[in-house]
Amino acid sequence: GAGVSQxxxxxxxxxxxxxxxxxxxxxxxxxxxxxxxxxGQGLEFLIYFQGNSAPxxxxxxxxxxxxxxxGGSVSTLTxxxxxxxxxxxxxxxxxPEVGLAKETQYFGPGTRLLVL
Amino acid sequence: KQEVTQIxxxxxxxxxxxxxxxxxxxxxxxxxxxxxxxxxxxxxTSLLLIQSSQREQTSGRLNASLDKSSGRSTLYIAASQPxxxxxxxxxxxxxRRALTFGSGTRLQVQP
Numbered sequence: 001g002a003g004v005s006q007x008x009x010x011x012x013x014x015x016x017x018x019x020x021x022x023x024x025x026x027x028x029x030x031x032x033x034x035x036x037x038x039x040g041q042g043l044e045f046l047i048y049f050q051g052n053s054a055p056x057x058x059x060x061x062x063x064x065x066x067x068x069x070x071g072g073s074v075s076t077l078t079x080x081x082x083x084x085x086x087x088x089x090x091x092x093x094x095x096p097e098v099g100l101a102k103e104t105q106y107f108g109p110g111t112r113l114l115v116l
Numbered sequence: 117k118q119e120v121t122q123i124x125x126x127x128x129x130x131x132x133x134x135x136x137x138x139x140x141x142x143x144x145x146x147x148x149x150x151x152x153x154x155x156x157x158x159x160x161t162s163l164l165l166i167q168s169s170q171r172e173q174t175s176g177r178l179n180a181s182l183d184k185s186s187g188r189s190t191l192y193i194a195a196s197q198p199x200x201x202x203x204x205x206x207x208x209x210x211x212r213r214a215l216t217f218g219s220g221t222r223l224q225v226q227p
Contacts, residue, residue, distance in 0.1 A: 004159070033214065043205065045214035059214065091159060104150055105215065107159035 002026070004108035006092050012114045013082055021077040021111045025094030032075050033095075033105060034067060038088040046090075049075065050097060082115045089113070118143045122206055122218035129196055130226050137191040137221045139206030144184050150215070151180050151191050152205040160205065164191070196225045 005024045013019050025032050034046040045059040049069045060066070064083075069075040079086055089112050093105040119142045129135055139149070148167045152160040164173045164180040166189070172181040179192040193200060203222045207215040 031213070035215075035217075042219040043207075043215075043217035045216070048214050050213070056214065093160075104162040104165050106162070107152075109157075109159045 004092055004094050004106055006090075006108040006111050008111060009109065010112045010114075012116065014116055015084060016081055018078065018080045019082055019113065021079075021090050021113070023075045023077070023092030023094075023108060025073065025075070025092070026106055027073075028096065029094035029106070030072065030097045031095045031105075032069055033093040034075070034077050035091045035093065036088045037091060037110070041088075043091070046077070079113075082113075084115050087113055087115045118146075118208060118210055118216045120206055120208055120216050120218035122204075122221050124221060125219065126222040126224075128224040128226060131196060131198060133196050133225075134192070134194050135196055135223070137193070137204050137206075137223070139189040139191070139218055141187045141189075141208050141216075143210070144187050146184065146208045146210055148209045149180075149182050149189050150207045150209070151178075151189075152207060154203045154205060154220070163204075193223075196223075198225050198227045201225050 007022045030051045032049045035043050037043045047067045048056040064080045067077045089110040091110045093107045095103050095105045121140045123138045150165045151163045153163055154160050166173045166182040177194040182189045201224050203220045205220045206218040
C-alpha cells in the first residue's frame with residue numbers, strides 16, 4: 001500500500017517568509033510525528049499527534065513553529081518568519097497505535113527546506 | 117535527558133566482510149530500541165525493533181542485540197554487500213513515544 005507522503009519535496013524560501021509543509025500518513029495510522037534533520041544536529045523530535053489527544057509539542061524549538069492535524073489524517077507543519085537556521089530536512093512519520101513500543105514508525109521521504 | 121551515541125561515525129569495508137555497528141544510550145528506561153537505514157535523499161527505513169524485554173532480533177543478514185542494563189546495542193551485518201551502503205541510525209523510544217536518535221554510522225561497502 002501507499003507509504004507516508006510529504007509535500008513539497010523541496011522548498012526554497014527567503015528569510016522572514018512563512019512556509020507550510022504537508023504530511024499524508026499511512027491510512028489507518030493514528031499516530032503522526034514530525035522530526036527535523038539538520039546538518040550537525042542529527043534527527044530531533046518536533047511534535048507528536050495521537051488520535052484526538054492533545055499533541056505533544058515538547059520538541060518544537062520556538063513559537064514560530066506550529067502544527068495541526070485535521071480529521072485525524074493529514075498534518076501541516078507551519079514555520080512563521082523563517083530563519084536561516086530553520087534550513088533542514090523535515091521528516092514525517094506515522095504508526096498504528098497497536099500497543100506501546102511494539103510498532104515501528106514509518107517515515108516519509110522528507111521535505112528539504114532551504115532558507116536564504 | 118536521553119542521549120544516544122553511535123560509533124563509528126563512518127566505516128568503509130570490502131564486500132563480503134562481516135561488520136558491527138555500535139550504539140549506546142544514557143538512560144536505560146527505554147521501551148524499545150530500533151535500527152533504521154537511511155539512503156541519500158530518502159527517508160528512514162526500519163530494519164529491526166527490539167522491545168525492552170528482548171535481547172536480540174534477526175532479519176536476514178542483520179542481527180541486533182540489546183543490553184539494556186549497560187545501555188548498549190549492536191547491529192551485526194553478515195557478508196556485507198555494496199547495496200548495504202547507507203547511513204544506519206539507532207533510536208530509542210521512551211515513554212513519550214518520540215524517538216531519540218543517534219547521529220548515525222555512514223557505511224560504505226566497496227565492491
